Amino acid sequence: MKIIVSIKQVPDTTEVRINPETGTLMRDGVPSIINPFDENAIEAALQLKEEHGGEVTVITMGPPQADDALRQAIAMGADNALLLCDRAFAGSDTLATGYALAQAVRKIGDFDLIICGKQAFDGDTAQVPPGLAEQLGIPQVTYAIDIKVDGKKVRVKRLLDDRFEVVEAPMPCLITVVKQINEPRHAGLKGVMKARKAEIPWVTAEDIGADLERCGLSGSPTNVMRVFAPSHDHKAEKLEGEVPDVARQLVSRLRDAKVL
Amino acid sequence: MSIHIDVDKCVGCKLCISACPYGAIIVEDGKARFTEDCTGCGACASSCKFGAIILEVPKMAEVDTSAYKGIWVIAELHDGKLADVSLELLGEASRLAEDLGTDVSVAIVGESVEGLVPVAAAHGADRAYIVEHEVLSQYRTGPFSDVLTGLINTHKPEIVLFGATPMGRDLASRIAARIGAGLTADCTGLDIDPETKLLRQTRPAFGGNIMATILCKQARPQMSTVRPRVMKKIPPRENAPCEIVRTEVNLNEKSVLTKIVEIIQEEGGSKVNLQDAEIIVSGGRGIKKAENFALIRELADALGGVVGASRATVDAGWIPAYHQVGQTGKTVQPKLYVACGISGAVQHLAGMSSSDTIVAINSDPEAPIFKVAHYGIVGDLFEVIPELVKALKEEFGN
Numbered sequence: 177m178k179i180i181v182s183i184k185q186v187p188d189t190t191e192v193r194i195n196p197e198t199g200t201l202m203r204d205g206v207p208s209i210i211n212p213f214d215e216n217a218i219e220a221a222l223q224l225k226e227e228h229g230g231e232v233t234v235i236t237m238g239p240p241q242a243d244d245a246l247r248q249a250i251a252m253g254a255d256n257a258l259l260l261c262d263r264a265f266a267g268s269d270t271l272a273t274g275y276a277l278a279q280a281v282r283k284i285g286d287f288d289l290i291i292c293g294k295q296a297f298d299g300d301t302a303q304v305p306p307g308l309a310e311q312l313g314i315p316q317v318t319y320a321i322d323i324k325v326d327g328k329k330v331r332v333k334r335l336l337d338d339r340f341e342v343v344e345a346p347m348p349c350l351i352t353v354v355k356q357i358n359e360p361r362h363a364g365l366k367g368v369m370k371a372r373k374a375e376i377p378w379v380t381a382e383d384i385g386a387d388l389e390r391c392g393l394s395g396s397p398t399n400v401m402r403v404f405a406p407s408h409d410h411k412a413e414k415l416e417g418e419v420p421d422v423a424r425q426l427v428s429r430l431r432d433a434k435v436l
Numbered sequence: 437m438s439i440h441i442d443v444d445k446c447v448g449c450k451l452c453i454s455a456c457p458y459g460a461i462i463v464e465d466g467k468a469r470f471t472e473d474c475t476g477c478g479a480c481a482s483s484c485k486f487g488a489i490i491l492e493v494p495k496m497a498e499v500d501t502s503a504y505k506g507i508w509v510i511a512e513l514h515d516g517k518l519a520d521v522s523l524e525l526l527g528e529a530s531r532l533a534e535d536l537g538t539d540v541s542v543a544i545v546g547e548s549v550e551g552l553v554p555v556a557a558a559h560g561a562d563r564a565y566i567v568e569h570e571v572l573s574q575y576r577t578g579p580f581s582d583v584l585t586g587l588i589n590t591h592k593p594e595i596v597l598f599g600a601t602p603m604g605r606d607l608a609s610r611i612a613a614r615i616g617a618g619l620t621a622d623c624t625g626l627d628i629d630p631e632t633k634l635l636r637q638t639r640p641a642f643g644g645n646i647m648a649t650i651l652c653k654q655a656r657p658q659m660s661t662v663r664p665r666v667m668k669k670i671p672p673r674e675n676a677p678c679e680i681v682r683t684e685v686n687l688n689e690k691s692v693l694t695k696i697v698e699i700i701q702e703e704g705g706s707k708v709n710l711q712d713a714e715i716i717v718s719g720g721r722g723i724k725k726a727e728n729f730a731l732i733r734e735l736a737d738a739l740g741g742v743v744g745a746s747r748a749t750v751d752a753g754w755i756p757a758y759h760q761v762g763q764t765g766k767t768v769q770p771k772l773y774v775a776c777g778i779s780g781a782v783q784h785l786a787g788m789s790s791s792d793t794i795v796a797i798n799s800d801p802e803a804p805i806f807k808v809a810h811y812g813i814v815g816d817l818f819e820v821i822p823e824l825v826k827a828l829k830e831e832f833g834n
Binding site: 187212269270271274275297298299300301302303304305306307309310311313314315316317318319331334336337338339340341342343344345346349355356389390395396397398399400401402403404405406412413414415416419420422423424426427428429430431433435436 | 606807
């Protein structure tokens, strides 16, 4: 089986703050990690490879430092990696990202499955994987909690709000996974050594035959007009005193405010 | 629309004819050809085994934005009824339509859905686009995106709203990628820019650490998925008129690539419907061990609420994941949210900070949860909760 895993390097969101003066994101010094759901996607691909044979190729689009994320994936057990790295991709929204990834997948050639995390921790859009599937003209199955491969078909259990749904789809197709699907493995020493030595090709928009009008800002219909800090900054009314008294105070406040 | 047939590759096999929902392909002299009924929905492209049907995303510069009018809500069905989020979106669409001087349409796609029109009308729809077919009995990405892309291409709405639900996110992304529309995910605020008349779409990002307002200046329609339980329904309009526009489609189960083979409802007893709960009492790392969720449950029972949990407790295996509130769990907006022993990581705040009233109980006075709370109790939850339960029983009886 040939499996492609599309991942994203994200800032550890707990560390991101807004500069209150300039209203811009302060990302300096914020550690970068593989999007946690994408680690589940890599793990799912590795498990399918262990069961059915084949190879796992990990791709990402990002700045030069995204190379680290790909090396981490190789350390976990991925066979190959490809980095889409070009200033032409800067400012891509989900549509332009899906387009560039689709071009890269075409460049890689035949595949059976593309696996992605359900969404990225920073943007939280969940829009790139379906966009990628659409651009490639293949079916998608989102929110997978279990994947079984049977011949030329996959049988996927989807985790939805109030139910599970079991879906059959032909390969090639694209699957997004939820975190409950597995526990991502840690890289072993051998993997880390392999990752250190791995040669990871970096490709540009030209290398993947991308139309520059569809890349980066020029290929992105959505634009961020402004960013601002969320306004949940009111101070809590602190209830103080002996515990039984505090408890009674709270109950009467909630009653007076007609919450109860 | 940007779809065409490469006649050199077409072998006249007619596979595309059965894939076309709109009956808009004929084969003449051994080559397929689109008739004027073609909506550019793209359903045929994936049916062609020879790569002869070329679907291209329209370029932004080529879009005539003035051709797009009206606001659409794409309906989602739950157990054969319109989902709450769809009714909330109709309410929001009505407010936006007033600012924009336009009207509101709902698109309802399913097996038998025309009976839902009065409810949609009462909640704000001036027009209903109805598509009924047995292949559409359950949501599947392929046929739903084909049918809706066709409707959108034909009627050209200016704004299209979806619920930010598993279905809405799955569907909207696929349609946006096919027609080259701008799509903003998981919006919590929408309004119309008074000067440009563009839709301003506001959403949380970076785990709720920042808010971003997003515009889509050139591509059309402007599409958003909108978080459930954020927008307000309008008071139901009695006997509101609603124009019905039916579109007949020709779907073939054989052309649908994905099959739903089983649906497993979660078991009644174990399922907690956090998103519909009016009162949620959540436990965090501060409760120290699994058994202490009994204390959280006791308070939830005394308040008539349900039990929620922070990610830390779920990851520790103290409670099943369906209790989890936060960025990777459920987003909730109850009347009352009581956070017990939860420090308030941004990912947790992202899932609950829009609750109407928030009470925080935590031993650390510096815990970030106090920044979003309306009432804060700095103290040991093992002392505070039993007293609270007692005070509630004194006040309201058992």
